[in-house]
Amino acid sequence: xxxxxxxxxLQTQWVRFVGGLGVEPANAYPxxxxxxxxxxxxxxxxxxxxxxxxVLKVVGRLAKFADDPVAVQLASWFHDAVYDxxxxxxxxxxxxxxxxxxxxxxxxxxxxxxxxxxxxxxNHRSLDDADTDVLLDADLAILGAGEARYxxxxxxxxREYAFVPDDDYRKGRAAVLEKFLARDRIYRTDVMHxxxxxxxxxxxxxxxxxxK
Numbered sequence: 001x002x003x004x005x006x007x008x009x010l011q012t013q014w015v016r017f018v019g020g021l022g023v024e025p026a027n028a029y030p031x032x033x034x035x036x037x038x039x040x041x042x043x044x045x046x047x048x049x050x051x052x053x054x055v056l057k058v059v060g061r062l063a064k065f066a067d068d069p070v071a072v073q074l075a076s077w078f079h080d081a082v083y084d085x086x087x088x089x090x091x092x093x094x095x096x097x098x099x100x101x102x103x104x105x106x107x108x109x110x111x112x113x114x115x116x117x118x119x120x121x122x123n124h125r126s127l128d129d130a131d132t133d134v135l136l137d138a139d140l141a142i143l144g145a146g147e148a149r150y151x152x153x154x155x156x157x158x159r160e161y162a163f164v165p166d167d168d169y170r171k172g173r174a175a176v177l178e179k180f181l182a183r184d185r186i187y188r189t190d191v192m193h194x195x196x197x198x199x200x201x202x203x204x205x206x207x208x209x210x211x212k
Contacts, residue, residue: 002049007036010053017073023105031101038081038097046156047083051142052076058138058192065189066134071110074102075117075135085160091122126188133188140186143203144196150203170211177204177211 002010014035015028039049055076063069078098082090095115102111113131120132121139142153161169180186186200187193 002053006053007049010049013056014077018105018107021070021105021107021110023107027105031105034101035077035081038083041083043085043160044083045159046153047080047160051080054141055079055138058141059134062134062138062189062191065130065191067130068110068113069134071113071117072131072135072138074098074107074110074114076138078114079118079121079135079139086163091119095119137187137189137192140180140200141192141196143180143186144192144198144200145203146199147203150207154207174208174211177208180204181208 011029011032014032015025018028018031019025035052036049039047039052056073059069059072059076063072066072075098078094078101080090080094081097082093084090087093095118098118099111099115102108102114116127117132117135120127121136124136124140126132126136142150145153157173158169161173164172181201181204185193185197187197
């Protein structure tokens with residue numbers, strides 16, 4: 001649960017950001033309210049506004065490596081706007097929500113690219129361009145977090161999949177984590193590879209051991 005103070009900061013950040021793209025506050029607030037409502041659904045424990053805030057923080061650090069940092073930041077706000085652990089089309093539906101909201105606010109130029117970036121988070125495979133590299137690295141930054149934060153993340157994911165029996169969850173979750181470990185690089189940007197690759201692999205191996 002995000003604190004009221006942090007929510008106020010996010011709201012100010014959103015209004016200021018889209019204001020720089022020509023959006024009046026009166027048009028920015030309703031979209032922000034919809035984002036808050038979406039990320040506050042009771043079945044969410046990790047894919048919340050806290051996650052959005054963490055992704056935005058990393059995107060801010062990596063913005064200089066993006067070709068279109070505005071699109072990457074917009075995609076960060078919307079990439080988990082639709083999240084149902086039982087569904088397989090969350091990313092495509094989030095992309096459509098983003099495109100509609102951006103067009104509603106008159107940010108037409110970015111709408112299609114933002115939607116494409118969000119779709120790329122479905123399998124966390126880059127489109128071999130700088131923008132998706134930045135977005136995906138920010139989305140996966142949690143894997144390289146400190147031990148306490150990583151444990152809280154892993155526990156939150158389990159809560160989101162509470163409907164899955166323990167044995168099935170352990171097998172499925174371990175398989176997902178092992179796919180990340182099998183990659184040559186988890187992080188595409190050099191700075192994230194340097195800073196987070198080793199701790200991410202350590203966290204993943206530790207969680208796999210706990211799952212087994």
